[in-house]
Amino acid sequence: MSPGDEQGYTETGHTRTRLPDPDPYGGAPRRPHRSSSRSLVTVVGVVVLLIAAIAFANRGGGSGGDDTTTKNNQPKAATTAASGTRPVDTKTGNIPTGFPHTDQGAQSAAANYAVALGSASMFNKAERDSILQTVITPSGVATSQAAFDKAYTRAFNKSLGLNDAGTAPKGYTFVSRTSPIGTKVTEFTGNTATVEVWCSGLLGLAGEHSTNPVTNSWFTITMKLEWTAGDWKIITHSQKEGPAPVPGDDRASSADEMSKAVDEYGGFTYAR
Template structure:
């Protein structure tokens, strides 16, 4: 849901057939299906080659991801070392501070702005936003001082009794007995649209979970995809959000995964914590 009260504000299956093209010009008397069958020795050599490549690949990945077990005694938080692995975090060292439980203390750079936007998207999409006291604390932590009062007023109207009922909650925003309310936002990626001096505009592509987990729930937990655009300002030595808007997508084609039961979803939400995002 847009915080400004506006909208702007398995494996892929094939045919199951495998075709092998054999060298042309050999075994003309084989009815057009190529030359004689390869010897077992040739097949063995091919197998050894493939196994060797796989072993080397695994070793390379393990070496590239080695961060906190080396003899140097330095931790995995070193951004420069992390850059060696394609799938490892890149860029500035992740933030160490927190404000009201929300990561804070970002670098004054494009990477710092993207990290801030990602973590603020998580906070603004959390279940805490459905509780007035916790929501005010979140806004105080992530919003620029000049924007806090406006956002508080807009969200107090948006989080109404009708809205709570629509997502399966009681009229006061509490969770019905025997159920677990789920509201999570997970950033998939970020993009700095513009960073100039003490202002930045960042887009955060996210997936989200929202709903009520429980045996008799009429509002089961569902997933969604959306992109948040956040304008940030540098205030008090940190990035803070000045505006926030949201639009649908881009959404991938749904997979063939079987939907889990409500108990599994509830246990997953309780058992799996979130992350501190850093570009």
């Protein structure tokens, strides 16, 4: 995720990324209490389950034609289920590398690269350059570094409450995390692959008086990858909003709870 100049987007050369626009406010929004709605949903749920149970019991030994129709409407297991392939055991810095020369390897690479590009390290010049050198094709590194330098400016850092180096001031915790939900290959030719990564992201500054509290977003990153130097590397990547679920009734955590979670909960190495 990265800053943008039009509705949160920026596109320079072949790189198009997005970060939520800074939204200064005094605290996290709270949702209305919905105990009565939940009670109604519970009652309706019980009735629906009872009707379903009666229908199942009365069906007896039917032909099962309806079951076939239902199954045909469900996603195929191969589409959404994990492949069972073990994650790679090599890294360049903190980024998993050395992915298989397969469509599954391309998906695994895209998922892990999405995590790196959405990390807090991208806000520091030296760490950002290291990430780009790892995930971008060698011929595209210089162009990508220049594009990201124009986006991750001191002014942008300041708008998020960060210092010039892209780190949080004392007493605050900066949060920028991307979590892949799933991947999909839309094109594969052997040495190139186009992969979509559906993600959830966290961004904000956790602290008692933060004007940019940590918020959640949903987005899909599309990466075109190339097999080069024995690994998958990014040629281009872009980002669009969603798909986003309906927000639940979860209580927003305190700044201390969020800071503690960021410090204590580690990330993963993803494998398709």
